Amino acid sequence: MSDIPRIFDRTLIARHLSRRAATDDVFTKLIHQDLDDRLGTLKRRFENALAIGPTLELLPEHTATADGPVTFARLATIDTEDDDGLPDMAENQYDLIVSVLDLQVVNDVPGYLSRLARSLTPDGLLMAVALGGESLGELRRAFLEADTHIFGGAFARVAPFIPLRDAGGLLQRAGLALPVADVETHIVRYSDPLALMRELKALGAANPLVDRPNKMATRGLIARAMEAYGEAAMDDDGRVRATLELLWMSGWSPHENQQKPLKPGSATVSLTEVLKDKSKA
Template sequence: MSALPQIFDPTRIARNLARRRDGGNFVRDLVIDDLGDRLGAHMRAFSDALLIGPDAATLPRTLVTGAGSVEAERVEAFSGSDFPALPEGDRDLIVSLLHLQAVNDVPGHLARLRRMLKPDGLLMAAFVGGESLTELREAFLAADMQISGGASARVAPMTQVRDAGALLQRAGFALPVADVETHIVRYASPFALMADLKALGAANPLADRPRRFTTRTLLTAAAEAYAARDADPDGRVRATLEIVWIAGWAPHESQQKPLRPGSATVSMKDILKKG
């Protein structure tokens, strides 16, 4: 079998995170708040939980569902390898936060997590995807074309929500669901956005990134293109942040299954006649 293409550089990601200054992380805070709402809608008690994410020590120890709370074992997502080192043992709840957007083999990693789940165990994951940072991507594309006549990989590719459910199915999960939360974040300037991305440890994570330092000329051209396309009347610029949420269950005989073709007891023809 041929090796999977290495889109992301896990060593680079770990280095970027290690170089950050101490401070808040509004993306993490958004996701944790949303996680609380989503788990709270599940009227099920869990007993063995695993929580995977960056800055694992800052993630909550206790996860709360509609039926009670469970203490989670926390695992650092980015340690320099594509897959984090996971502890032994079966779980009935695995939560992954802000990790899958930088995994080279997403189906393989999801299948690995499924094998760690007990039958009818739940996986819930959130990752940056969809149209996130599309404004920055287009600005750098315009600047590259203006300065050098070509394009370089400067913003990571994003998984669309329409593909997320299929990834769960491919990994063997039952009852897969996927949706997206969209946030528009405003910055004083494109340079403020770039500085925030660096502060969050989200500098270019691509294996095929340009090896030379980005020039001031290119940055200025990208900032001008960004402001021309995506500035509000007050001069601030918009940045799209989309958080894709997925959830799936390890297969179990008790789960609802689709009807076999031809097994329906009422025909569509009869229903239409009643209308």
């Protein structure tokens, strides 16, 4: 683990989460709704399911597939210690694991996914949701404008997110079969940019980087950023928009009965013949 760079300050994240108010937030509602929709079409029963994430308040307790209800055991992975974020879990324990907003606060994402994959029973399903690469673009651009105006340069004030193009490779690297990754894009609205920032802080996502800028977010900087945000993303009713990408990743623990890709050369109809037929249409 000594070779894994420390990107996220997990002690700071734990402190933010400990101050989290016991209220629903837009992020959690959207995630739970998407999860229900995705599992609701799956014809499969899960008898031993786990929901895992930074804090219990983010995690679902119940959902359902097309074949019946699912009840989750729940595990929080952020505590008051600055740990590596890799949960201590038994192998071959769960037939369903859902990771909620954990991938953007662990320093070793491949190691984390591999640990979860080893905890799956054969033909068990891993689903993970994280903020996608285009999330909070309005906020990033607002702080870029404010930092440039006040300090003459840009600083990392919003944590990096996983791009969609990397998601499938991460699942395969973890040893999962039939990997799938896609993005759900939501436009959410807030009374003002500060309301968005308060919600991000409650989620532990308020600049959790170890290498935070030494230029403090002064009142002047915040005011300039909020002004830039309003100019770029305010609607006629005075509310502001925020783009939220939910990156969903899923893969199955290998099993002999799973569908396998066809071997090269095993097709019974050649592509040349198919294209020839279409050209006659």
